[in-house]
Amino acid sequence: MLKLAPLAAIAAVTACAAQTQTLPYTDYPAYSGVSCDIRETRTAHGTRLEATAQTERWLRGDYDFVITAAGSGGSSDIGQSGPVDLAAGQRDTVGLAEISNRNYRAVLTLSDAGGVVCRREIRS
DSSP states (O other): OTTHHHHHHHHHHHHHHHHHHHGGGTTSOOSTTEEEEEEEEEETTEEEEEEEEEESSOEEEEEEEEEEEEETTEEEEEEEEEEEEEOTTOEEEEEEEEESOSEEEEEEEEEETTEEEEEEEEEO
């Protein structure tokens, strides 16, 4: 009888742990199917950077789009952030900036309640 008590306790703890692990992700299926990109387009004034998000599943979260531009006078940061709410199969532009500098680094990060789901970085 004493040997069964520890086994029952382990089974109960394991069952609780299994339930706890699945609950936070009920509305957030596997992270596959989420993509992000930064499109570069040369313009008469410099470079246009467009941050896009696309998903094959519902995605509700946030985005951060940070551009660091460097030139002879130093460097500057452009930061854009906000909510993202995309239906399955939807693509949207989440950030947009035009910079005159030819030297830059741009980073787009998408996150949901489970953490980072996509990150894209480009450098000129």
